[in-house]
Amino acid sequence: MNQRASTIYIDDSNFYLEVYLDPFNKRIRIDDYRGNINLLMEKAEELVRKYQAEKLIMKARSEDFLHLYEKGLQPEAVVERYFLGSDAHFFSKFYTVERKKNDHWITEDGMIHSIYQLNTTIDKPFPPKEYELKKADEACAEELSGLYRQVFQIYPTPLHDPEYVKKTLMEGTIYYVYFYQGKIVSAASAEVNSFYKNAELTDCATLPEHRKYGLMKIILRELEGELKRQGIFCAYSIARSLSFGMNAVLYQLGYKYRGRLMNNCYIYDKLENMNMWVKNLANC
Incomplete structure (x- = not known):
C-alpha cells in the first residue's frame, strides 16, 4: 500500500460499501454500508488482503453490534447521533501482532x-x-x-x-x-x-x-x-x-x-x- 488515500464505492447486488483506502496509515475504513452483512464483511476482508492493510475500521450501526463481534471485530469508540441522529460504533480488527501491541x-x-x-x-x-x-x-x-x-x-x-x-x-x-x-x-x-x-x-x-x-x-x-x-x-x-x-x-x-x-x-x-x-x- 504505497499510493495516496482514496475512497471506493462497491455496489453489489446484495450489499453496498463505501471504503476509504488509507495506504499511508496501513488501514482500511468502512465509512458506510448497507445490505448483507456477511457478504460485505467478506468483501472488506478481501480488500484487507489485497492492500495488505494492518487494521480494518468500520463505522457500524447499533443493530449490527453483536454480528460484528462474531466477525472478530471489537468496539473501540462511539459517536452519538452520527447517522442522522443514530449512534455510530467504531469497530476494529487487527491483522498483525505489532499493530495490536501498545505501550502507552x-x-x-x-x-x-x-x-x-x-x-x-x-x-x-x-x-x-x-x-x-x-x-x-x-x-x-x-x-x-x-x-x-x-x-x-x-x-x-x-x-x-x-x-x-x-x-x-x-x-x-x-x-x-x-x-x-x-x-x-x-x-x-x-x-x-x-x-x-x-x-x-x-x-x-x-x-x-x-x-x-x-x-x-x-x-x-x-x-x-x-x-x-x-x-x-x-x-x-x-x-x-x-x-x-x-x-x-x-x-x-x-x-x-x-x-x-x-x-x-x-x-x-x-x-x-x-x-x-x-x-x-x-x-x-
Whole structure:
C-alpha cells in the first residue's frame, strides 16, 4: 500500500460499501454500508488482503453490534447521533501482532482521569488584538500547508501538500485560522458529512510560541457556530492520546470522552492511539 488515500464505492447486488483506502496509515475504513452483512464483511476482508492493510475500521450501526463481534471485530469508540441522529460504533480488527501491541495505554488512561478533574468553568480567552481570526479560503492553502508542516513532522492526511488543502476547501471542509502579523499561526477545520449531518473537528495546529493565548478554543467555538448554522449538531474530534493539551481543550469545551482507537494512524512522529471526543451542539 504505497499510493495516496482514496475512497471506493462497491455496489453489489446484495450489499453496498463505501471504503476509504488509507495506504499511508496501513488501514482500511468502512465509512458506510448497507445490505448483507456477511457478504460485505467478506468483501472488506478481501480488500484487507489485497492492500495488505494492518487494521480494518468500520463505522457500524447499533443493530449490527453483536454480528460484528462474531466477525472478530471489537468496539473501540462511539459517536452519538452520527447517522442522522443514530449512534455510530467504531469497530476494529487487527491483522498483525505489532499493530495490536501498545505501550502507552495505561498512561493514556491516567491522562483521561486527570483531564476529567479539570475545571470547565474557566474564563473565555481573549488573545491580544494583534491576533486576527478569519475563515480560510483557497488563497490560504499554501500558508495552511506550511503551518501543518511546521507543527507535524508526520500527519495522517497529506496536509503538507497545498493542492490537497485546496481540494479539501473546494469539497466543503471549513477552516478557521488566526493570523499574527499577517501570518497564519493557528488553524483547525471541520470536515462536514452533509448527508448524515455530522462533522469531525480536526487538523488542529498552533505554532508553539503562540499557544499561551487559548487560540484553539476560540477557533473550535467558531467552527461549532458555523456547523450549527448549517443544521449540524453532531460534532466529534479525534485527538492524539498522548497530547494532554488538545484533550484538555476538548474536555473544557464540553466534549465527552467516548473511547480510544488503538494504533490508529501515523501522526506527529509515530503510530499513535487516538481519543474520541463527542459533543451534541444542540445542547449549547
